Amino acid sequence: MHQQPKFSWWEKEGLNRWADFAVVGAGITGLSAAYFLKKRAPQARVLVLEKGGRPEGATVRSAGFACFGSASELLADVKSMGESEAFDLASRRYNGLTLLREIHGDLALEYEHCGGFEVFFKEEKEKADKVLQQLEKVNQQLKERGEFKQEVFSVLQRDEAEALGFKNIHLVVKNKFEGGLHPQKLWDSLLAKCLEIGVEYRSGVEVKQVESGRLVGLDFELPCEKILVANNAFAQAWLPEEVRAARAQVWVSEVLATPFPKGTFHHQEGYNYFRGHAGRLILGGGRHIAPEEESTFSTENSEQIRQYLLEELLPRLFRNNPPKMVESWAGTMGIGGSKKPRIGLWKPGVWTAIRMGGMGIALGTLAGKMGAELMIEH
Ligand SMILES: Cc1cc2nc3c(=O)[nH]c(=O)nc-3n(C[C@H](O)[C@H](O)[C@H](O)COP(=O)(O)OP(=O)(O)OC[C@H]3O[C@@H](n4cnc5c(N)ncnc54)[C@H](O)[C@@H]3O)c2cc1C
Known part of the structure; x- marks a missing residue:
């Protein structure tokens, strides 16, 4: 295994010096939080620590679906978390995507607004029928949340569905508000935006311990006023019940x-x-x-x-x-037990924005923003 050289004096100087805000993890959530922190507090020292030489989490390994839940997934969420929470979460994901596109622009993200399609094969007729029966309700619930002026989900005509060319297709449900993007380009744009406004980024720095007022690693102790834990799944080491x-x-x-x-x-x-x-x-x-x-x-x-x-x-x-x-x-x-991300206080001066599930590309920007706002306001 590749062993990193120990820190130089210069590197340590930067890691042991007071930071107003420190963020653990440089995925979409952590970098977005840092971006919003620095925007809100331009004089503050905002430092992002990333354990990998390059980010090692989900963001640059994702599949690049800019989505907020297919009809059958939303209906499954209704079963597990109740109607109100399920549709609130879907609309939060959509707001996250909108914010992401506003900040970076579609070109930088290589975003293509191609629509999302949920496919049911012939042997899945029963499942498809259940979704069909409830599609109007799903559309209505989403509309009530205010973001969508048009129906989100519609059923493709038989000839349109056939034209997709899949074998034995029974039903295809279209979501006209979804698209796809390039995860590495997203991350590159996000890091560039952070650096441009003065966020400090240190890669190859693993945080071992998170305490109120300081972050501790192998060869450093960073004193800081406020901390955001944004390392998603890796927070399992500290919060196994949450993620x-x-x-x-x-x-x-x-x-x-x-x-x-x-x-x-x-x-x-x-x-x-x-x-x-x-x-x-x-x-x-x-x-x-x-x-x-x-x-x-x-x-x-x-x-x-x-x-x-x-x-x-x-x-x-x-x-x-x-x-x-x-x-x-x-x-x-x-x-985790809930599909809702855990965004909130962990201990004095320490907040989390973790548990992004399978739709963190949609949620991450907004989760980072919410984490940053909590840190600024408390
Ligand atoms: C294969 C795959 C496909 C996916 N496809 C999609 C998709 O198409 N659409 C979608 O919306 N979502 C998708 N997801 C989910 C999405 O990628 C994640 O929800 C999202 O990227 C989470 O972002 P994050 O910033 O919260 O966490 P991460 O991207 O996981 O970032 C956490 C960072 O913290 C760092 N870190 C961890 N521990 C420490 C430590 N102790 N000290 C310092 N740094 C640390 C990690 O190295 C990592 O870079 C997919 C996920 C995977 C794995």
Whole structure:
């Protein structure tokens, strides 16, 4: 394993010097928080500490779906958290996406407003019918929250659904407010925006202990007034009851003979997801078939999920031979008993913005903003 050299005097000087605000973790949430802190308090020293040489969390390993929940996922959320919380959370995700796009602009994010599509195959007719029966209610609930002037979900006509080219398709539900983006470009833009306004960023610095008034690592002790823990799943080490690791896995195909249909696609309450990118297919998910095995920080791909996605799901997406998958990766999401992120006070002077679940690309900007506001106002 690569061993990092010990800190120089100069590096330590910066890590042991008073900071007004310190943020643990440089994913979308931590960097967004730092951005809003520095905007609100331009004179303050805002420092972000990231354990990896490059960010090692979910943000740059995500699949780039700018989504806020397919109809069947929202209905599953209604069952687990109640109507009001489920739709409030969906509208929060949408607000997060809107804020993200406002800050960076679509070009910087390589954002494409292609629409999201939830797919039901013929053998899933029963599930599809249940969703159909409740679609009007879902639309109504979302509309009542004020962000959407039009119906969010609509059913594709038979010929439109057939034109997608999937095998044995029964129903496709469209969400016209979703799109896709490039996670690395998002992160690059966010870091650039932070640095531009004077946020300090230190990578390769792992925080071992979080105490009121100081952060402690192997070779430093940073005194600071206020701290935001924004390391998502990795906060499991400090708050095991609040957040735990869940692995998500993704595969990338060879260049396809014909372009994959435009859109971001969801299946099975959002557990499976796929989209075209640069002439290839990106396919991920499957965590629901092995929740215990996927409760891991491992970033290796597993044979069980590979078989499910590549041997069961993939052949259903292509009428002819499915493409060869040539690359894969995995990353760590932070999940918990509730799908709601944990944004709030942990102990005096220390707040958390963690547990972003499977939709942190949507939630992260807003979660960071909310964390920053709490720190400024208290
Ligand atoms: C494979 C995959 C696909 C996904 N696809 C999507 C998608 O398409 N759309 C979507 O909305 N969401 C998706 N997600 C979820 C989304 O990526 C996350 O919810 C989101 O990125 C979380 O951002 P974050 O900043 O809160 O945490 P992270 O991005 O995990 O960042 C936390 C950071 O903290 C650092 N850190 C950890 N511990 C310490 C420490 N002790 N000291 C210093 N630094 C530390 C980590 O190295 C990491 O960089 C996906 C996740 C995965 C894994």
